[in-house]
Amino acid sequence: MVGCWILAFLLYVMKNFSNYKDFDMKENLAFESKCIHGGLGHEPITGAVSFPIYQTATFRHKGLGESTGYDYSRVLNPTRQELERTMAILEHGTDGFAFSSGQAANMALFTLLNPGDKVILSDDIYGGTFRIGNDIFERYGAKFEYVDMSDIENLKKAITPDTRMVFIETPTNPMMKVTDIKAAVEVAKTVDAIVVVDNTFLTPYFQRPLELGADMVVHSGTKFIGGHNDTIAGIAVTNRKDLAEHMFGQQKTHGNGLASLDSWLLIRGLKTLPLRMKKHDENGRIVADWLRTQKKVTKVFYVGFEDHKGYEISKKQSTGFGSMISFNVDSFETVQKILKRVDMVMFAESLGGTETLITYPRTQTHESIPEDIRQKLGITETFLRLSVGLEDVNDIIRDLDQAING
Ligand SMILES: Cc1ncc(COP(=O)(O)O)c(C=O)c1O
Structure with missing residues (x-):
């Protein structure tokens, strides 16, 4: 009799935690509701509304062959699984994976490569992604080629039968170039290459690459997904079983x-993703417009400007522009002054959080890129990047104003 109860309990646990099929009805919810209610949403055994932190290394087995489906937290942990399932739902994929950083997610992805495989990447890609190719995988015989994919003809020219993967950042970090994801997928599929999109800047709230034909989406979860500048994390989502097995x-x-x-x-961060992204977008637009009117600011890179090269593509494949802006100022002295004088706006290396951050890509995010390539890309000594946060936009502008013009 006791055995029957134990078996019934185990079946209940397995059904609720390991099998999400019963929760498919959540497919009908709006994006905002999906962010809040996630995979399981609440914890089904006690009814806890906030999904618990399963702070355990391992899981007890009642007997041989009587596993709950969980064995060891490195392999499967219910809290991580809840996040992974939520991200898969939001990106319209089948499988999600949460890693210890965006770098870790990309490292796991690139282990798909075999010696001789070629990867084509956006040319002004995040410096850490460049380092993964340049410092690690090229030593094992993979080839990394960097291409300006804002012009799809460049991708057509670069694609060869040995291209195993096309890795797109759109918009790019930090030059804000936009790639037509659908068009890139079409080109990549002529040689059966895997298409990966780094969706860090826009998140699934504004852009869902899997719906446009990409095979995998990666994120630095440290940024808008976490959203509070308090956690380092990485996310990968796919709708291909072979890629899911690999990850x-x-x-x-x-x-x-x-x-x-x-x-x-x-x-927790995801629960407010739509609200945050809307406000980021609103503040980003106002700050970009303001920057453009400043005498000492010589050029502003912001996808939401109608004269931005990627504006029309962006309107077609995304529903917002986000809050990432890069800009040039008139001299290195102005850069030094701004970075010394900013007060509420912080000079720090990251993006996508509630706080407005200003970054100097040349010595921070893109330090690993060789100087000649940086110069060619435009990551010069007068180039700055801004992640517009959620403070009152008048406070952001007032602070930037005193830093730039004071
Ligand atoms: C676009 C992009 N992808 C990936 C990463 C790497 O993510 P993480 O810093 O979480 O390792 C970053 C980091 O800044 C990034 O900006």
């Missing part, structure tokens, strides 16, 4: 899965 195997073997507390912080 799961990497997580299990490398041991780079996101810890349960950090997973919970991202689950």
Whole structure:
């Protein structure tokens, strides 16, 4: 009799935690509701509304062959699984994976490569992604080629039968170039290459690359997904079973899965993603317009300007422009002055959080890129990047004004 109760309980646990099929009805919810109610949303055994932090390394087995579906947290942890499932729902994929950083997610992805495989990447890609190719995978015989994909003809010219992957950042960090995802997928599929989109700047609230034909989406979850400048995390979502198996195997073997507390912080961050993204977008637009009127600001890179090269593509494939802006000022002395004088706006290396941050890509995010390539791309000594936060926009502008013009 006791055995029957134990078996019934185990079946209940397995049904509620390991099998999400019962929750497919959430497919009918709006994006905002999906962000809040996630995969399981609440915890089904106690009814806890806030999904628990399963701070455990391992899981007890009642007997041989009587696993709950959980064995060891490096492999599967319920809190991480809840985040992964939520991200898969939001990106319209089938499988999500949460890693200890955006870098870890990309490392896991690039282990798909074999010696001789070629990867084509956006040319002004985040410096850390460049480092993964340049410092690690090229040593193992993979080839990394950087192409300005804002012109799809460049991708057509670069694609060869040995191209295993096309890795697109759109908009790019930091030059804000936009790639037509659908068109890039068409080109990549002529040689059966995997298409990966780094969706860090826009999040699934504004852009869903899997719907446009991409095979995988990656994020620095540290940024808008977490949203509060308090957690380092990475996310990958796919709708291909072979790629999902690869990522799961990497997580299990490398041991780079996101810890349960950090997973919970991202689950919490996601609940306000739509509200935050809307406000980021609003503030970004106002700050970009203002920057453009400043004498000492010589050029502003912001996708939401109608004369931006990627504006029309962006309107077609995304529903917002986000809050990332780069700009040039008249001299290096002005750069030094701004970075010294900003007060509420902080000189720090990251983006996508509630706080407005100003970054100097040349010595921060893109320090690893060789100087001649940086110069060619426009990451010069007068170039700055701004992640517009959620403060009152008048306070942001007042602070930038005293830093630039004071
Ligand atoms: C576009 C982009 N992708 C990936 C990463 C790497 O993410 P993480 O810093 O979380 O490792 C970053 C980091 O800034 C980024 O900006």
